[in-house]
Amino acid sequence: MACRSCKRQLLTLARQANTPVAAELSGALLGQQFHRVATKPIAHQQQRRGFRSTPTRSGIMGSIRNTIQKSSEPYRVVAATKEIYDACSKAAPYKIDPIAIKAGTIPKTPEGEDIGEGKGMWHDDFKLPPTFSTWSQVTMLHMYLVFARLRNLDRDAARSWQAQLVDHFFFDAEERMDLGHGISSRGLRNKYLKDLFVQWRGIVAAYDEGVAKNDAVLASAIWRNVFKAREDINIRDLAAIVSWMRLSLKMLDQMPDEALFTRAGTALRWPAKNEFAVVDKPTRVLADQLTPNNSSLAGAASSG
Template sequence: MACRGCSAGLGRLPKRITVPSRQNFLDATPLPASSRCALSTTSSAPTLPFATIPNTPSRTTRRAFHTTLPQQKFNLKEMLFNRVRESLSAGNSNYFIYGATEALYKACAAQADYIIEAADRKAGTLKTTEDGEEIGTSKAGTWHNDLDLLPTFSTWAQVTMLHMYLLVVRFRCLEPAAQQAWQSQLVNHFFYQAEAKMEDVHELTSRMIRQAYLKDLFVQWRGLILACDEGIVKGDAVLASAVWRNLFKAREDVDARALAAVVAWMRSGLRELGELQDKDIASAVKVIPELRAQSAVVDVPTASMRTAFAQVGITSS
């Protein structure tokens, strides 16, 4: 029902309402005040007797939005190629860091690599250590032959982690974000291949057992970082003790010259990596000295040692 004012207004309207044309659409006259509801009188905007239709631009107006310049062909394939090339060439991008750390890790892992002969496993002649660890065939030779280390998974992991430690120390000289990215990618490569080596080389098919071994390996990695950091700060004796516990498993029959060779190799590697520019860090492994070169000079006494030997009547070459 309408109110009294609206009813009175409706009574005065003609029985047929003529809708104005398009030209007079905006010039439509609102209803008189007496014909509107009392509740709508508080609004300041004029009230139209019908719903409004948006005024669409004419053909001439729409034509003004188009440009008269010739259209340029957009090559999506070329744009994507340029973006990917820029990402790969950027020294701080994740793509570049991933590829660089992968190359660095492969160089570290190849130093004490080994294989397990399928014929020995099939024939049951595969040798094992007292702890039940499988002994393979060396592919590198230097760390196995010169230091009398068995070609096993633990030896490969410890030698690889020693190389990785030298790189991690060099990464600490970078910006915090870059240092974290380089170290994380390098460590990820190591643990990915460690699990793959367990499954492919040692045929360890149980994922639960592999995960347990990987957790132990991660604890060893963290312990090696802490022990080597302490040795770098406190001196060669503490560093040799860390190498003896991790690499040589605290064996009592270890040759002291082997420990001295590894310590000299680590000191020389850290010095050469420290002289490397940040932009050349992708080729960091190339400047790490070989262990064979360090082993050759371990038995050569220094000038101070010759003097000390002479005082006690020992002759040295």
């Protein structure tokens, strides 16, 4: 027999879960759930207990398990989205020398952004500068892929996951502004964060349009956001990123909902530069038109 304090705590937990389990547990634990069976009208009525309505031990344990799981769901979502966000934010890392910031000797882009030090695929293979803008755009690009997958969940669950994922990003962005770039003014950071939020909303709309329409529209959205509409962009880079986005969306779509808690970040580990092999491969129409000499020349030009 459970003590009175344990019963009270268990019933409180069931009520907090906002499920019908509370009533079932109350009757099961306190022995107050009885079923009155009316008999023929006689001098007195006989009470009989309806054993079908009495929860079994397995039923009680299942109810408790479901209650605890629902109560802990928000905490699981926070932990899972933090792990997913960490995978997104590590795609294009960069560092800013704090001594150079204090001395005012840090190099700047033509737009006035601080240029740091960064290594990795997005800096080396796609020739993106190691700046806050590059980091935020590449991070939001990865976030969008997960953001789109979360739409397959129930509406309330999808909103919870998406809100937590976005919160992780903006908390990290503000911390980078403060500690990495020396922006100590909270008002100035809030101004930049508002601009960043507008960019995020525009990115979701632009990538949605590209995914729904065709690769050309999606490549245009990547060119405007990630590459800032540079005129010297390599079309081969855009094609590889488009192919990588399509592949990542497919991998995330094939992942069960429960796997999002543990394996969502694994779908983002496939490097976008690996899609160069797909981009450099001629289509069937071009393969029929290209001669062996032209095909070898095209391969040499792409490798160079």
